[in-house]
Amino acid sequence: MTYEVTAATREYLLRRHGLFIDGEWRRPQEEGELPVEDPATEQVISQMALGGKADIDAAVASARAALKGPWGSMTADERGRVLLKYADLIESRSQLFTELAVLDNGMPYVLGESTGMFCSMFLRYYAGWTSKISGMTLPSSGGGRRPQDLLAYTLREPIGVVGAITPWNYPFGMEILKIAPVLASGCTLVMKPAEQAPLAALLLAELAHEAGVPRGVFNVVTGLGETAGAALAAHSGVDKIAFTGSTEVGRLIVQAAAGNLKKVSLELGGKSPVVVFPDADLSKAIPGAAMAGFMLQGQNCVCGSRVFVHESIADAFTTGLAAAAKAMVVGPGFDRSAMLGPVISKVQRDRIERLLATAEKEGARRLCGGGRPHDRGWFIEPTVYADCTPDMTIVREEIFGPVIAVQTFNDHDLERIAEQANDTVYGLSGSIWTRDLETAHRMVRLIDAGQVGVNCHAAMDPSMPFGGNKQSGWGREFGQEGLDLYLKTKAVTVTW
């Protein structure tokens, strides 16, 4: 390794990581390991255990048993305290979180630093919810009974064993946004993290137990999607699957869930529009669009990959956007000047390069980027295409790379502009850039997405529901709705 990481990180990487099942480290039953790679250097930095179906069975059995154990009888206050302590432990390991996120995912250092903060903030938010989970008293007449002869109410109960399958694009963050509400609700968890960035989930499980989460409540089985992931999705002992990843695998999850009709929530792909009106403040809209498209190298589901700009300002806007892209330093996350890191793997780099070649064949005009800025690591320069049309592959497909496709509009009819913006199978996020209140508020209603920003793109907060319309997913994570994903309602009628 060419970077000086702290001793704690070195020690963590050198461990022979196992599976975390029933509160202890175990070797996979069908043995096997995979190397963990740093995408900035292509070097092996650690290894992960390859868990399979038998390990998923063991983890699910442990999670089922734990529903009945001390976890099931904890008071709301006790559960809240465990989550608060968990948040404190994460805060005390912030340097380890930063370095592991940079190494495992390749993200820039400042984003690495955000991971620990995000986790503690998320846990504290849901710690507050533990004491606010409640049903209602209802005015049932229960077949003609008088109010004094009947009591009708609802209970909100944990849904049971949750299977969580997470992606690699924001290690720690992607895991905690499932862990926090699952634990707050009183459910138990079997997590299958992405094989490209498996280290975060293991550390999070270890710290949860240090914070007082009883054994079996939070299990981690690392392994491949097609084996461990598929086994979890199909398992009859799992009551609910929470998945974040590709729309393609989302469909497989739904099919696998059909066996026992487990509940499913899905956070899938996106192709989010960034709509820039002629009255927009370009000094904000240009850097805003650049960040929307290039943050995490475009490897995020809310990526603003389709920009729509009014013809009258298109030249000024695209010139500015290309200049902003060229000014972004691309390099390893430990190089503090780097604003963009590598993409996650050779597979993804090659896939993105194929999409760039297709863009040129289909007639998009490249304004900047497209090259490999370093000979080692999976780096791609941030790329802007102008003269894009609705049928082009780069306009239709989620790229998950640093690529922005710019289209123009010459319309003042907001409905027609929105039709262009909504011309996608996805509906996750979107942003509108204007100084006009009427344009802003009317457009907010016309954009078909789970999240819309006005003069900002994809602002996130634990309290703000997050999820997609159309093929971007089912359900909302974050906020109260994120807790509801893990609760079920029981209607109770008492007569005497």
Ligand code: NAI
């Ligand atoms: P993926 O959807 O294959 O992987 C996400 C998770 O699903 C991983 O943990 C993986 O092991 C698991 N998985 C894979 N196949 C499975 C199966 N048959 N059953 C159960 N679990 C399974 O995504 P991948 O291959 O990493 O990336 C491909 C594309 O997916 C990206 O280019 C991007 O377009 C999209 N993607 C979207 C994400 C989002 O945040 N919405 C995150 C990651 C990828």
Ligand code: MG
């Ligand atoms: Mg895949």
